[in-house]
Amino acid sequence: MCPQDIKIMQRILTGNDQIAAEVRASLAGKGIACINLMSSPGSGKTTLLQKTATKLNKGMFVIEGDIYTTLDSERLQSAGIGVYQINTGPFGGDCHLEAAWIRSALNEIDLAGIDFLFIENIGNLVCPAEFDIGAHKNIVVLSVTEGEDKPLKYPLAFRNAQLCLISKVDLLPYLDLNLNELKQNIKRINPQLMMIEISSIIEKGLDDWINFIMACRQNAPEG
Amino acid sequence: MCPQDIKIMQRILTGNDQIAAEVRASLAGKGIACINLMSSPGSGKTTLLQKTATKLNKGMFVIEGDIYTTLDSERLQSAGIGVYQINTGPFGGDCHLEAAWIRSALNEIDLAGIDFLFIENIGNLVCPAEFDIGAHKNIVVLSVTEGEDKPLKYPLAFRNAQLCLISKVDLLPYLDLNLNELKQNIKRINPQLMMIEISSIIEKGLDDWINFIMACRQNAPEG
Numbered sequence: 001m002c003p004q005d006i007k008i009m010q011r012i013l014t015g016n017d018q019i020a021a022e023v024r025a026s027l028a029g030k031g032i033a034c035i036n037l038m039s040s041p042g043s044g045k046t047t048l049l050q051k052t053a054t055k056l057n058k059g060m061f062v063i064e065g066d067i068y069t070t071l072d073s074e075r076l077q078s079a080g081i082g083v084y085q086i087n088t089g090p091f092g093g094d095c096h097l098e099a100a101w102i103r104s105a106l107n108e109i110d111l112a113g114i115d116f117l118f119i120e121n122i123g124n125l126v127c128p129a130e131f132d133i134g135a136h137k138n139i140v141v142l143s144v145t146e147g148e149d150k151p152l153k154y155p156l157a158f159r160n161a162q163l164c165l166i167s168k169v170d171l172l173p174y175l176d177l178n179l180n181e182l183k184q185n186i187k188r189i190n191p192q193l194m195m196i197e198i199s200s201i202i203e204k205g206l207d208d209w210i211n212f213i214m215a216c217r218q219n220a221p222e223g
Numbered sequence: 224m225c226p227q228d229i230k231i232m233q234r235i236l237t238g239n240d241q242i243a244a245e246v247r248a249s250l251a252g253k254g255i256a257c258i259n260l261m262s263s264p265g266s267g268k269t270t271l272l273q274k275t276a277t278k279l280n281k282g283m284f285v286i287e288g289d290i291y292t293t294l295d296s297e298r299l300q301s302a303g304i305g306v307y308q309i310n311t312g313p314f315g316g317d318c319h320l321e322a323a324w325i326r327s328a329l330n331e332i333d334l335a336g337i338d339f340l341f342i343e344n345i346g347n348l349v350c351p352a353e354f355d356i357g358a359h360k361n362i363v364v365l366s367v368t369e370g371e372d373k374p375l376k377y378p379l380a381f382r383n384a385q386l387c388l389i390s391k392v393d394l395l396p397y398l399d400l401n402l403n404e405l406k407q408n409i410k411r412i413n414p415q416l417m418m419i420e421i422s423s424i425i426e427k428g429l430d431d432w433i434n435f436i437m438a439c440r441q442n443a444p445e446g
Contacts (some may be wrong), residue, residue, distance in 0.1 A: 042369025146265025
């Protein structure tokens with residue numbers, strides 16, 4: 001090989017990343033902020049979205065990711081929230097969403113009047129974090145019932161997020177959890193990660209959450 | 224194609240399943256019962272194993288599966304439990320264990336005096352259930368904090384298990400959870416699935432859990 005053949009390896013957007021970039025740009029062009037919620041099963045994402053709808057005086061829509069069932073969609077719909085269900089079960093049971101699913105969903109959704117598109121990812125603290133789905137902001141939700149060590153054990157979700165919602169803080173009095181240690185562990189993985197302690201039950205942290213959401217749209221959505 | 228060419232499709236053990244069958248047979252041959260624990264992150268598996276060691280008057284060893292960190296292994300080791308750590312992070316960050324990892328681990332572990340080999344799978348209610356790792360019994364652990372609907376949303380882990388540990392029941396008084404509905408959902412997915420309500424904190428269900436473990440060895444391990 002001749003010296004002039006030496007090449008510098010560059011990151012090339014292919015496949016999923018390319019589609020994610022297109023989704024992100026398309027939504028930004030419509031003035032819609034897209035927010036991806038990732039967590040373990042049962043961290044309180046759906047309940048939080050129901051509560052968000054009561055507080056957020058803006059058009060919101062939810063793409064709901066699940067392997068099976070439309071249970072979460074039904075809960076959201078009964079709360080008057082527009083929702084589109086992606087079930088990966090019939091297509092191999094994927095444990096995460098990918099950008100192509102979102103692009104396909106968006107082809108079928110009427111986004112008129114929508115300011116915020118939330119994507120409730122499949123309940124899995126591992127795999128969803130590996131896939132850019134075209135959101136402007138990635139949120140990791142961690143329930144205080146999961147323990148202090150989870151940011152260290154599942155770092156990618158925390159590394160790739162712009163906000164960590166520390167959820168179910170209403171249960172803190174009944175848990176042997178060191179909240180400061182949990183926060184320090186989050187900071188060890190991602191020193192820039194914003195954190196909000198939140199509980200839909202006792203309505204703690206909801207104003208800060210709404211302010212975060214509103215800022216997503218006031219600022220130009222990030223690529 | 225001639226009629227005599229009609230073939231009946233049979234399940235052929237290949238790759239992971241073949242290795243799993245070998246692991247299972249090899250352990251059974253040594254009189255060791257192998258028990259695989261699967262759950263979401265933070266369901267209380269490690270704490271339960273620590274508690275199990277104090278109650279089980281038999282030789283036990285733990286293969287600890289994590290993407291990153293040796294935190295759980297350190298907790299088990301400090302409780303006097305023999306442990307071997309598998310970290311998938313340096314090898315692509317796999318979100319589950321496979322039989323080949325277990326076979327490799329067993330080549331390095333001294334199993335003399337061991338009656339029970341526990342495998343604490345990676346905290347993920349989705350992917351680990353897709354892989355036979357050579358255990359004689361598969362246990363799904365579901366924390367009551369995760370909600371009634373999880374068996375319906377993540378059915379494979381419940382379908383492939385012989386026991387469901389409903390964990391953290393000490394928190395029931397503080398949750399808006401319908402325990403009967405949760406149990407009915409488990410039964411809808413797997414009518415044969417045994418259930419034990421358990422809490423390491425208030426020591427509920429531990430005797431039933433120990434009896435289940437002991438029965439794994441008294442009965443010939445199943446294939």
